[in-house]
Amino acid sequence: xxxxxxxxxxxxxxxxxxxxxxxxxxxxxxxxxxxxxxxxxxxxxxxxxxxxxxxxxxxxxxxxxxxxxxxxxxxxxxxxxxxxxxxxxxxxxxxxxxxxxxxxxxxxxxxxxxxxxxxxxxxxxxxxxxxxxxxxxxxxxxxxxxxxxxxxxxxxxxxxxxxxxxxxxxxxxxxxxxxxxxxxxxxxxxxxxxxxxxxxxxxxxxxxxxxxxxxxxxxxxxxxxxxxxxxxxxxxxxxxxxxxxxxxxxxxxxxxxxxxxxxxxxxxxxxxxxxxxxxxxxxxxxxxxxxxxxxxxxxxxxxxxxxxxxxxxxxxxxxxxxxxxxxxxxxxxxxxxxxxxxxxxxxxxxxxxxxxxxxxxxxxxxxxxxxxxxxxxxxxxxxxxxxxxxxxxxxxxxxxxxxxxxxxxxxxxxxxxxxxxxxxxxxxxxxxxxxxxxxxxxxxxxxxxxxxxxxxxxxxxxxxxxxxxxxxxxxxxxxxxxxxxxxxxxxxxxxxxxxxxxxxxxxxxxxxxxxxxxxxxxxxxxxxxxxxxxxxxxxxxxxxxxxxxxxxxxxxxxxxxxxxxxxxxxxxxxxxxxxxxxxxxxxxxxxxxxxxxxxxxxxxxxxxxxxxxxxxxxxxxxxxxxxxxxxxxxxxxxxxxxxxxxxxxxxxxxxxxxxxxxxxxxxxxxxxxxxxxxxxxxxxxxxxxxxxxxxxxxxxxxxxxxxxxxxxxxxxxxxxxxxxxxxxxxxxxxxxxxxxxxxxxxx
Amino acid sequence: xxxxxxxxxxxxxxxxxxxxxxxxxxxxxxxxxxxxxxxxxxxxxxxxxxxxxxxxxxxxxxxxxxxxxxxxxxxxxxxxxxxxxxxxxxxxxxxxxxxxxxxxxxxxxxxxxxxxxxxxxxxxxxxxxxxxxxxxxxxxxxxxxxxxxxxxxxxxx
Numbered sequence: 074x075x076x077x078x079x080x081x082x083x084x085x086x087x088x089x090x091x092x093x094x095x096x097x098x099x100x101x102x103x104x105x106x107x108x109x110x111x112x113x114x115x116x117x118x119x120x121x122x123x124x125x126x127x128x129x130x131x132x133x134x135x136x137x138x139x140x141x142x143x144x145x146x147x148x149x150x151x152x153x154x155x156x157x158x159x160x161x162x163x164x165x166x167x168x169x170x171x172x173x174x175x176x177x178x179x180x181x182x183x184x185x186x187x188x189x190x191x192x193x194x195x196x197x198x199x200x201x202x203x204x205x206x207x208x209x210x211x212x213x214x215x216x217x218x219x220x221x222x223x224x225x226x227x228x229x230x231x232x233x234x235x236x237x238x239x240x241x242x243x244x245x246x247x248x249x250x251x252x253x254x255x256x257x258x259x260x261x262x263x264x265x266x267x268x269x270x271x272x273x274x275x276x277x278x279x280x281x282x283x284x285x286x287x288x289x290x291x292x293x294x295x296x297x298x299x300x301x302x303x304x305x306x307x308x309x310x311x312x313x314x315x316x317x318x319x320x321x322x323x324x325x326x327x328x329x330x331x332x333x334x335x336x337x338x339x340x341x342x343x344x345x346x347x348x349x350x351x352x353x354x355x356x357x358x359x360x361x362x363x364x365x366x367x368x369x370x371x372x373x374x375x376x377x378x379x380x381x382x383x384x385x386x387x388x389x390x391x392x393x394x395x396x397x398x399x400x401x402x403x404x405x406x407x408x409x410x411x412x413x414x415x416x417x418x419x420x421x422x423x424x425x426x427x428x429x430x431x432x433x434x435x436x437x438x439x440x441x442x443x444x445x446x447x448x449x450x451x452x453x454x455x456x457x458x459x460x461x462x463x464x465x466x467x468x469x470x471x472x473x474x475x476x477x478x479x480x481x482x483x484x485x486x487x488x489x490x491x492x493x494x495x496x497x498x499x500x501x502x503x504x505x506x507x508x509x510x511x512x513x514x515x516x517x518x519x520x521x522x523x524x525x526x527x528x529x530x531x532x533x534x535x536x537x538x539x540x541x542x543x544x545x546x547x548x549x550x551x552x553x554x555x556x557x558x559x560x561x562x563x564x565x566x567x568x569x570x571x572x573x574x575x576x577x578x579x580x581x582x583x584x585x586x587x588x589x590x591x592x593x594x595x596x597x598x599x600x601x602x603x604x605x606x607x608x609x610x611x612x613x614x615x616x617x618x619x620x621x622x623x624x625x626x627x628x629x630x631x632x633x634x635x636x637x638x639x640x641x642x643x644x645x646x647x648x649x650x651x652x653x654x655x656x657x658x659x660x661x662x663x664x665x666x667x668x669x670x671x672x673x674x675x676x677x678x679x680x681x682x683x684x685x686x687x688x689x690x691x692x693x694x695x696x697x698x699x700x701x702x703x704x705x706x707x708x709x710x711x712x713x714x715x716x717x718x719x720x721x722x723x724x725x726x727x728x729x730x731x732x733x734x735x736x737x738x739x740x741x742x743x744x745x746x747x748x749x750x751x752x753x754x755x756x757x758x759x760x761x762x763x764x765x766x767x768x769x770x771x772x773x774x775x776x777x778x779x780x781x782x783x784x785x786x787x788x789x790x791x792x793x794x795x796x797x798x799x800x801x802x803x804x805x806x807x808x809x810x811x812x813x814x815x816x817x818x819x820x
Numbered sequence: 821x822x823x824x825x826x827x828x829x830x831x832x833x834x835x836x837x838x839x840x841x842x843x844x845x846x847x848x849x850x851x852x853x854x855x856x857x858x859x860x861x862x863x864x865x866x867x868x869x870x871x872x873x874x875x876x877x878x879x880x881x882x883x884x885x886x887x888x889x890x891x892x893x894x895x896x897x898x899x900x901x902x903x904x905x906x907x908x909x910x911x912x913x914x915x916x917x918x919x920x921x922x923x924x925x926x927x928x929x930x931x932x933x934x935x936x937x938x939x940x941x942x943x944x945x946x947x948x949x950x951x952x953x954x955x956x957x958x959x960x961x962x963x964x965x966x967x968x969x970x971x972x973x974x975x976x977x
Contacts, residue, residue, distance in 0.1 A: 083915065084919055086922075088906070089922075090919045090922030091906065091914060091922075091926075091929055092898065092900070093855075093897030096856070099856075099860065182821075264923070265956070265957050266859070267860070312921070314924075315921040315957050315958060346867075707917045712920075714959060714960075714962055715920060716959070719957070741864060743862075747955060748959070750948040750949075750951045750952050750961040750965065753962060
């Protein structure tokens with residue numbers, strides 16, 4: 074089985090996934106383990122008056138009931154951007170589902186029973202659950218101002234304000250100005266694997282298992298909290314069963330580690346799906362867009378004000394707000410731009426990274442506003458986009474990486490596949506939108522590759538394979554470079570004691586950053602093979618080339634393994650290659666670093682609306698991405714179509730519903746609907762543009778989020794053309810569509 | 821703690837077990853038999869990650885008590901491949917790209933296997949309806965449908 078890049082071999086690790094033998098965290102059994110259960114309150118914000126653990130402690134099998142009082146004092150706080158989240162609630166809960174205590178017992182039954190018996194006396198406090206509520210001058214503060222020293226916004230619920238722009242929006246004349254406000258719902262990742270954590274004392278250190286995307290980041294958080302050197306914190310990160318950003322940063326690992334140390338036994342905590350809803354979500358948003366157009370359809374300016382409702386603790390949410398709003402003007406030539414974005418704290422589930430990282434919210438607003446302008450100007454929506462679209466090399470964001478793809482090819486392809494401009498059956502409409510997302514702004518990935526004596530290969534890479542297929546891509550690169558069949562390549566991931574450092578698995582970076590590190594490590598081995606061949610042949614290394622698994626000698630070429638075996642000699646052994654890929658930051662850049670690459674997608678939709686029920690039937694959904702080079706075309710298709718389906722979730726059906734106490738009323742799979750096989754468009758078509766113009770191996774680019782970015786605007790555009798109704802609030806549920814149709818529907 | 825004896829055949833092997841009356845079949849499989857292929861997600865019968873076959877019918881094992889399986893014949897994902905050889909539907913999931921993170925896949929494969937047992941040549945509409953009880957957040961529905969169609973087609977030849 075050859076794993077040449079550009080081929081679509083079966084997924085590496087796929088066999089375990091179809092036989093049930095793949096072990097996710099909750100499938101790993103440690104001897105003598107205690108089962109943990111969280112204790113939470115039935116409201117969002119409350120003052121904890123007292124906690125009585127005596128009844129819980131009397132449950133047979135209970136070994137530990139932990140409250141904030143049992144933790145190191147002051148209670149450790151953590152977070153990737155602000156260290157604001159306590160290990161357990163201190164004095165006050167901030168959101169529905171925040172744990173005030175945790176129980177560990179010999180059995181899950183005992184832990185569940187004991188958790189119910191922890192008696193918490195509490196007083197519900199006024200709280201804020203909406204943007205308007207949080208911004209009210211009389212609103213209670215979500216975070217204690219004392220926790221935000223030196224912060225001039227500390228007396229408000231605004232965590233941060235971000236401003237980027239260029240040109241002079243105020244001074245720019247426009248023939249037409251379109252201004253509307255759009256809303257995006259609060260949605261959750263709903264990975265089918267609920268978050269799971271284990272910790273066990275490990276000699277003089279600790280071992281932790283987590284379905285985490287960033288094992289090295291978690292290692293540092295735990296080392297800081299436990300006062301241990303990094304080398305004494307071993308993070309095992311088995312492949313997550315879906316993550317989508319929700320498993321980037323530490324959640325309950327610090328709690329479980331502290332429980333394991335206190336009990337001096339392994340402890341495991343497997344969240345219920347309901348608890349995962351309370352642990353991670355996407356920020357909702359309200360976005361006002363004022364777009365200036367000239368009469369020929371060119372943009373004069375974009376003026377965007379985006380308010381994102383984040384949760385009670387920041388997690389990575391403020392970075393999401395800053396980075397997600399940053400490319401808000403889209404991939405267009407815009408002479409003047411002003412983008413302000415605020416991360417607004419509320420007494421709700423902490424929002425965090427979620428596929429698209431803050432970009433889908435603004436995209437929904439801006440692309441919809443562009444449709445409104447096209448309509449007012451009488452210009453075709455496709456033509457207007459093509460007119461303004463940045464071309465390769467154009468510095469469309471003046472201080473950042475210029476347009477790094479031939480994006481017009483993507484748009485043309487999507488238009489062709491949807492049949493743009495061809496006659497539509499009665500009652501149908503089409504929509505088209507483009508999306509752009511900033512790739513990573515900093516990065517550091519190391520890889521080690523070992524070429525064993527028989528020519529087989531082990532790759533060590535700290536990327537998490539959460540379904541995106543990184544294991545397969547990295548194996549394909551090593552297979553291609555070192556000439557080993559794909560099934561002779563093993564990829565080891567997810568163990569900080571074994572695998573070299575990787576900054577993180579996010580921002581669709583792994584093919585580019587870790588891919589380059591693996592390629593670099595393979596090149597390191599190739600140079601050793603070259604030296605080996607020179608020694609064996611008695612010629613100068615300059616006469617030899619090693620590439621794509623073969624050694625080119627003067628007049629002949631041989632497989633690498635034919636040089637390796639005699640070169641290693643009778644004792645055997647191996648060749649070890651080390652690789653490194655850095656993307657340095659830039660402190661003067663608004664994002665702390667220029668963008669390594671852009672993800673670009675064009676989505677086009679044909680839809681029909683049932684006027685009696687408001688139900689939207691998607692006739693055809695086209696998604697086309699610029700991927701530079703598809704190292705595995707099938708996996709590109711899976712990622713793009715999967716992202717498209719996920720985008721249909723927040724577009725058509727998904728949203729949290731709160732009650733007056735800030736309780737999520739639709740916790741769990743019955744009341745929170747995600748797309749099923751019955752919700753697919755009648756036709757779902759994906760395609761890609763490959764010009765080998767990306768910074769990754771063989772010209773590849775990151776590509777796992779693009780197909781989600783602009784689904785909403787494309788669907789709403791199709792609904793508008795089909796019915797004349799304009800809706801500026803997601804999701805486009807049948808009820809909302811029906812009401813809009815009843816009300817005449819011009820928004 | 822009270823337990824109740826049951827006899828159950830799991831993947832062709834008869835087992836005598838003492839199970840807690842409140843434990844689901846999923847608990848029994850995962851905790852008592854260490855068969856962790858069936859997954860825990862929603863625990864309310866909506867996601868399908870815990871799907872197994874009981875006496876010829878697919879069930880969400882989170883909705884069935886272990887004691888209800890007394891006398892039953894149960895097939896889990898671990899029981900499909902035999903002698904180290906994947907079944908055609910398992911191969912097709914890999915060939916067609918039906919597997920990403922994989923967490924829902926044991927349930928998907930079991931449902932697809934049962935669907936093909938019930939109807940050798942299902943239509944696309946029958947597949948989409950038959951598989952609607954198995955959520956996949958990676959969004960592989962189209963590829964899973966293709967895997968089922970490809971398996972049915974190969975069976976025709």
